[in-house]
Every structure is written in structure tokens, then in C-alpha cells.
Amino acid sequence: MIDITYALGVLAAMTVVTFGLRALPFLAARFLQSHPLVQRLGRFLPLAIMTLLLLHTLVGSAGQNPSGPWAELVAVVTTMGLQWWRRHALLSILAGTLLYVALRNVGFAS
Amino acid sequence: MISPSDPSPVPGIPRISVLSLSVPVAMGYVPLGMVFGFLFVQAGAPWWLALTASVFVYAGASQFMMVPMLAAGLPVASIALATLVVNLRHMFYGLSLLNKLPSQPGARWYLVFALTDETYSVLTTLPPGTRAGQMVTVALLNQGWWVLGTLLGAVIGAQAQIGLVGLDFALAALFAVLAVEQWRSAESSAPLWVAVASYGIALAVMPQQALLVAIALSVCAGLFWPKSTHEEAAP
Numbered sequence: 406m407i408d409i410t411y412a413l414g415v416l417a418a419m420t421v422v423t424f425g426l427r428a429l430p431f432l433a434a435r436f437l438q439s440h441p442l443v444q445r446l447g448r449f450l451p452l453a454i455m456t457l458l459l460l461h462t463l464v465g466s467a468g469q470n471p472s473g474p475w476a477e478l479v480a481v482v483t484t485m486g487l488q489w490w491r492r493h494a495l496l497s498i499l500a501g502t503l504l505y506v507a508l509r510n511v512g513f514a515s
Numbered sequence: 516m517i518s519p520s521d522p523s524p525v526p527g528i529p530r531i532s533v534l535s536l537s538v539p540v541a542m543g544y545v546p547l548g549m550v551f552g553f554l555f556v557q558a559g560a561p562w563w564l565a566l567t568a569s570v571f572v573y574a575g576a577s578q579f580m581m582v583p584m585l586a587a588g589l590p591v592a593s594i595a596l597a598t599l600v601v602n603l604r605h606m607f608y609g610l611s612l613l614n615k616l617p618s619q620p621g622a623r624w625y626l627v628f629a630l631t632d633e634t635y636s637v638l639t640t641l642p643p644g645t646r647a648g649q650m651v652t653v654a655l656l657n658q659g660w661w662v663l664g665t666l667l668g669a670v671i672g673a674q675a676q677i678g679l680v681g682l683d684f685a686l687a688a689l690f691a692v693l694a695v696e697q698w699r700s701a702e703s704s705a706p707l708w709v710a711v712a713s714y715g716i717a718l719a720v721m722p723q724q725a726l727l728v729a730i731a732l733s734v735c736a737g738l739f740w741p742k743s744t745h746e747e748a749a750p
Contacts, residue, residue, distance in 0.1 A: 406559045407558065407559045407560045407564075407585055407586065408588075409561075409564070411585075411588070411591075412560060412564055412585060413564075413567075414591050415581065415584075415585055415591050415594050415595075416564070416567055416568055416571060416572055417571075418591050418592075418594065418595040418598070419568075419572045419574070419577060419581065419594065419595065419598045420571045420572050421595075422595050422598045422599050422602065423572055423573070423574045423577065423598060423602050423605070424627075424628055426599070426602050426603060426605045426606045427605045427606070427608070427609060427627050427628065427630040428609070428624075428627050428628075429606050429609065430606065430607075430608075430609030430610050430612075430613060431609055431613065431616070431623070431627055434613050442738055443610060443613070445737060445738065445740045446610050446611065446734065446737045446738065446740075447610060447611045447613070447614070448701075448702070448740070449706050449733075449736075449737035449740045450607065450610060450611045450706070450733070450734070450737055451611050451639045451697050451701075451706075452694070452697040452698060452701045452704075452706040452707055452710070453706035453707070453709055453710040453713075453733040453736075453737065454607065454608070454611075454635075454710070454730060454733070455636060455639070455690060455693050455694040455697050456694050456706070456707045456710035456711060456714075457710045457713070457714055457726060457729050457730060457733065458632055458636060458690045458726075459687065459690035459691055459694050460710070460711065460714045460729075461714070461725065461726045461729075462686055462687040462690055463687055464714075464718070464725070466683075466684065466687060476681075477684075477687070480684060480687075480688070481687060481688075481691050484687075484688045484691040484692060485691050485692075485694070485695050488691065488692045488695040488696070489695055489699075492696075494535055494536065494539075494692045494696075495535040495538065495539075497688065497691070497692050498538075498539045498685055498688040498689055498692055501684065501687075501688040501691065502539075502542065502681075502682065502684050502685040502688050505681045505684040505688075506681040506682060506684070508681075509681040510681065
């Protein structure tokens with residue numbers, strides 16, 4: 406059994422650290438907003454970070470897939486292609502996810 | 516569930532509705548939250564402590580990381596340090612949202628608190644001029660899925676098993692859709708290729724901390740990003 410007081414202490418520390426990291430740029434906002442480097446990052450980072458989150462999720466998912474990364478590749482190419490073509494977020498996500506679930510549960514005999 | 520009352524896109528202005536952005540997050544957060552709740556209760560904690568973690572800490576990766584550390588009784592300071600390393604990337608999220616978040620203190624600070632990977636990605640995609648209420652709604656919905664999943668996992672425990680492998684791919688699909696949208700609206704696709712290269716380097720050098728290292732490399736590259744030549748023409 407985990408000691409409740411200790412666990413609450415851990416959770417409080419984690420809450421402070423997590424919120425502190427998320428809040429830091431906003432606390433420094435007055436300085437940051439006018440800074441040209443920050444404006445550069447503001448234009449550069451969204452696409453870069455989104456690409457990284459996608460890559461990281463795919464690599465993690467492919468790592469748990471015993472039959473190789475093919476299901477991930479097929480599903481992500483389908484999702485991105487659909488989104489580029491139709492620009493309908495829910496459609497792209499549902500189609501990509503259903504295709505992936507089908508590939509993992511039906512096909513790909515290893 | 517796809518609601519028919521989902522607002523349809525305004526012709527000419529591609530618009531992603533708040534609900535359709537939160538549904539894929541739900542498909543990832545509910546099962547993942549269930550796994551967290553289940554593992555946490557298995558480690559010997561009461562269900563309400565799992566719920567407290569998801570309400571107040573609300574950071575998926577570090578919540579998973581904390582379970583074995585808590586069970587092993589590690590010092591609070593070392594768990595706090597590990598949380599700092601795992602969540603360091605969140606610090607960069609605020610940088611690109613500085614001018615986008617509402618100025619009302621309540622809405623602003625809740626959004627800052629709720630700035631997970633998924634909520635960040637959704638917020639960056641909302642069109643300029645999105646009302647504060649809509650931003651808070653999407654963030655609250657997302658945290659609601661996470662808390663709901665945690666509760667289900669903690670209470671139902673062993674009976675809560677997902678029959679289909681791969682439903683959590685919805686999160687990857689969400690990132691893919693948002694990357695395409697960012698790609699289309701970016702002035703250049705260089706950030707994408709920089710990110711791919713950064714991730715490759717990070718995987719080769721520090722696979723355990725690949726995401727953090729790759730973000731740091733991308734930030735360094737972004738600092739040298741040339742000033743836009745269309746600065747004046749930009750809205």
C-alpha cells in the first residue's frame with residue numbers, strides 16, 4: 406500500500422513542476438512578445454513540433470507492432486493524403502484509424 | 516459519436532469544429548487514461564488518488580512514469596526532477612501561443628495549465644479570432660476525457676479491457692491532420708524537414724529522450740530561421 410501523505414506530496418510537487426513549465430513563457434510574455442527571436446520561433450515551431458509529435462507517436466506505435474512499421478506507414482500516408490485532398494479532419498482521422506485497426510486486427514500475418 | 520449538430524464548415528473558410536477536434540483526442544485519452552488508472556490502482560493506491568493525479572498533474576507521460584517510482588518510494592525531489600525532464604518540452608509550447616491565448620485571466624491560466632501535447636496541437640490549429648469560450652471548451656473536453664478514462668480504469672480495473680488493438684492510432688492521425696494543416700499554411704516546408712532530421716539525430720544519439728532532444732534541436736534551428744521577407748504584407 407502506498408502511503409497517502411507521501412503520494413499527495415509527490416502529486417503536489419509534480420503539479421507545481423508541470424504547471425511551472427507550461428506557465429514560464431507566459432510569465433515572461435512582456436519581454437518575449439517583442440523579441441524578434443521569439444517571433445521567429447513562433448513562425449517556425451508549430452510545423453516542426455507537430456511533425457515531431459507525429460514522428461514520436463508513430464515510432465512508439467511501430468515499436469510495439471511485431472510485424473514491422475507497415476501498418477503505421479500505410480495508415481499515416483492515407484490520413485495525410487485524405488487531409489490534403491478533402492481537408493475534413495474527422496473524416497481523415499476516422500478513416501486512418503479504422504484502416505490501422507483493420508490492418509492490425511485482420512491482415513498482416515507475420 | 517458524430518453529432519449531426521456539429522457546425523458545418525463555412526464555405527471558403529476551412530474551419531475545424533471544436534467537437535471534431537476533441538473526438539480523436541477522446542479516442543486516445545480515454546483508453547490511455549484507463550491504462551493509467553488501472554496501473555495506479557494495481558500499484559496499491561486508492562482510486563481517488565489516481566483521479567487527483569489526472570485532475571491536478573494532468574501530464575500523461577510523467578503520470579505513467581510516476582507509478583513505479585511512487586511504488587518504489589523514491590524521494591519527492593527525484594520524482595519532481597524526472598517530471599521536469601519529461602515535461603520540459605511543454606515549456607516550448609507556450610512560445611508559439613503567446614499571442615493566441617485569450618487575455619481574460621481565468622481562461623488564460625486554465626489553458627496554460629491544460630497545455631498537454633494534444634491540447635497544444637489543437638489550440639495551434641484553431642483559426643485566429645476563435646472565441647475564448649471555444650478554446651476553453653476544447654481544453655476542458657480534452658481533460659474531461661483523460662479524467663473519465665482514469666476513473667474508468669481505476670474503478671472497473673481488471674474488467675476494463677479494450678478488444679481492438681490500435682484504436683489509439685487516432686492520436687497519431689490527429690497529429691498527422693494537424694501537421695498537414697500547419698504545412699499548408701506555413702510559408703515554407705523547411706520546419707518539417709528540420710524536424711525529421713532532428714528526430715533522426717535524436718533517435719540515434721539519445722533514443723530514451725528522443726522527443727525532448729529533437730525539440731531542442733528544432734528550437735536551435737528555428738533561432739536561425741531567416742526573418743520573413745513578407746513581414747509587412749502579413750496580416
